[in-house]
Amino acid sequence: MGKLGLLDHADGAPLTPDVGRETLLQFVDAVEEGFEGLFATLAEDLPPIHGVTSELRTITGDGGHEIGLHVHRPEGVEGPLPVIYQVHGGGMVMLAAKGALYTRWRDELAAAGAVVVGVEYRNGGGALGPHPFPAGLEDCATGLRWVADHLGELGGTHIVVTGDSGGGNLALALPIKAKREGWAEAIAGVYAQCPYILGDWTEASLPSLVENDRYWLNRSLFPLLAEVYDPGAGNAAEATCWPYHATAEDLRGLPPHVISCNELDPLRDEGVAYHRALLAAGVPSIGKVNLGLCHVGELMFRSAMPDVYAEAVRDVLGFARSLG
Amino acid sequence: MTTDVSTPHIPPGRLGDPGLTIGTDPRADPRMARSWGSSGSSTTPTAPR
Numbered sequence: 001m002g003k004l005g006l007l008d009h010a011d012g013a014p015l016t017p018d019v020g021r022e023t024l025l026q027f028v029d030a031v032e033e034g035f036e037g038l039f040a041t042l043a044e045d046l047p048p049i050h051g052v053t054s055e056l057r058t059i060t061g062d063g064g065h066e067i068g069l070h071v072h073r074p075e076g077v078e079g080p081l082p083v084i085y086q087v088h089g090g091g092m093v094m095l096a097a098k099g100a101l102y103t104r105w106r107d108e109l110a111a112a113g114a115v116v117v118g119v120e121y122r123n124g125g126g127a128l129g130p131h132p133f134p135a136g137l138e139d140c141a142t143g144l145r146w147v148a149d150h151l152g153e154l155g156g157t158h159i160v161v162t163g164d165s166g167g168g169n170l171a172l173a174l175p176i177k178a179k180r181e182g183w184a185e186a187i188a189g190v191y192a193q194c195p196y197i198l199g200d201w202t203e204a205s206l207p208s209l210v211e212n213d214r215y216w217l218n219r220s221l222f223p224l225l226a227e228v229y230d231p232g233a234g235n236a237a238e239a240t241c242w243p244y245h246a247t248a249e250d251l252r253g254l255p256p257h258v259i260s261c262n263e264l265d266p267l268r269d270e271g272v273a274y275h276r277a278l279l280a281a282g283v284p285s286i287g288k289v290n291l292g293l294c295h296v297g298e299l300m301f302r303s304a305m306p307d308v309y310a311e312a313v314r315d316v317l318g319f320a321r322s323l324g
Numbered sequence: 325m326t327t328d329v330s331t332p333h334i335p336p337g338r339l340g341d342p343g344l345t346i347g348t349d350p351r352a353d354p355r356m357a358r359s360w361g362s363s364g365s366s367t368t369p370t371a372p373r
Contacts, residue, residue: 042359211337215346216360264337264352292353294346304359 089165168195199242
């Protein structure tokens with residue numbers, strides 16, 4: 001077994017979703033600590049990024065709570081620029097925009113020529129929880145609408161939403177929510193990486209859930225995180241909770257999407273299915289499968305695979321520019 | 325070059341060989357696989373210790 005403990009099969013989750021909420025929340029705390037430790041290790045010794053400034057803006061959510069917006073912008077670049085609204089991963093129940101992996105990702109996107117805004121939304125569990133669905137999505141929407149209302153002040157032209165894994169879920173849910181509420185014009189496009197959207201992983205209903213199970217991510221983890229996000233599966237069929245279940249009516253008229261999946265990801269096939277659903281509903285969508293990569297591998301291994309990381313930056317930014 | 329397929333199809337990943345891991349699946353980018361084994365962390369994110 002490698003030093004990360006992940007060259008062999010990843011450990012099975014030691015719990016079942018019915019163990020009780022407190023136990024599940026404690027489990028998420030431990031998983032979050034593990035993920036942040038992993039990401040901090042992978043971010044060690046990366047070369048510094050020059051020419052990018054960042055600031056934390058704080059806005060107020062509907063419940064009176066604070067929502068942090070991490071704004072990154074390139075220095076000395078003539079604007080206005082596309083705005084990339086970045087939603088971090090973590091199964092909607094853990095991790096943070098301020099973490100090492102996502103701070104680096106925003107810096108890299110900004111250095112390439114975008115204003116990047118990372119939203120610190122309430123999580124279903126972990127250090128920024130516990131706030132089940134729809135709290136996090138509501139925060140993401142509040143932050144996005146603030147960015148849209150302050151586009152000129154930010155030096156932006158238009159907004160592309162991007163997110164990975166659980167952030168991919170939220171990135172896909174946002175335009176569905178926006179369409180229902182009548183503000184979809186705020187979103188010019190959506191770029192989702194390895195989205196975590198199925199909502200029910202008790203059965204291996206898609207081939208990649210078996211094909212790539214325990215390739216870092218263990219399928220048995222997903223139902224536990226899902227129970228923390230959506231207790232009692234009360235929103236199992238709700239498209240803004242689990243976008244895999246979006247109907248053609250939910251999707252019709254949405255802005256262009258990119259659905260980027262990874263070959264060795266257990267979640268690959270739910271992303272592929274979503275891409276096909278978008279196309280069936282008449283939404284322009286580019287579907288990608290990145291060969292040889294595990295879940296979110298293009299963001300994790302900046303040192304080992306700088307060309308892969310750079311391609312991810314180019315692709316997100318190129319998509320954003322194409323919509324200007 | 326022939327277009328004849330003479331070798332049997334083996335489903336990819338653990339569908340075809342349940343014993344495969346991210347370190348042994350031939351589809352994995354070898355740089356990624358090496359990284360899993362050399363980052364110096366003992367962190368395993370899927371289960372608490």
